[in-house]
């Protein structure tokens with residue numbers, strides 16, 4: 135299976151004279167062209183797992199194997215846009231002209247619903263629009279994987295719901311490979327093709343969301359029973 139494989143990954147931090155073990159032997163397959171959600175309580179090591187998988191930090195032990203070409207983009211809780219650049223400037227920041235065509239940038243901006251705002255500055259955008267710009271920037275980088283760390287956590291309920299639906303649509307359209315961290319079970323159920331529950335630095339449980347789940351009505355029996363199972367495992 136193409137994607138990323140984590141084999142017995144360990145990570146600990148030192149805080150003053152204490153050692154804080156965070157990941158204690160994570161084994162995980164992260165397939166391409168799907169959304170894999172990492173779910174767990176606050177402090178269980180989700181962000182650490184994402185940072186290691188994305189190459190921002192190194193594991194103390196174990197192995198992270200990338201199959202195929204490897205290029206990672208990140209989307210964080212805050213959009214982290216350059217305030218002095220427009221939407222267009224932010225989306226294309228750091229990219230050479232030959233790396234991406236004008237048409238492709240226009241398509242990506244359209245995909246995230248920002249057509250007409252290319253010349254706007256971050257201060258002129260709502261929180262949701264800023265986060266859409268951050269997602270467009272990640273897509274423009276044409277990564278093999280997008281690492282998303284609670285990207286909608288700072289948004290209000292309605293914007294968050296809308297952004298989740300939009301992300302699913304974008305993922306389906308682009309066939310993107312996404313690793314998505316959240317502590318919200320509902321968000322995991324709305325977005326995940328696979329949901330991985332982390333506890334005590336280990337993979338506690340893995341769930342596959344049935345393909346037939348279609349447009350993801352969380353009040354469907356399938357989702358209610360899946361949610362019940364996840365709550366039991368948390």
Ligand SMILES: Nc1ncnc2c1ncn2[C@@H]1O[C@H](COP(=O)(O)OP(=O)(O)OP(=O)(O)O)[C@@H](O)[C@H]1O
Nearest residue numbers: 147148149156175176177178179180181182183317
């Ligand atoms: N750079 C660091 N130095 C020391 N300790 C750290 C560092 N980064 C994370 N930790 C510790 O590792 C543990 C896991 O942190 P992490 O941010 O991965 O958890 P999380 O599951 O993403 O939490 P949350 O949902 O609250 O964001 C925490 O106890 C945290 O204090």
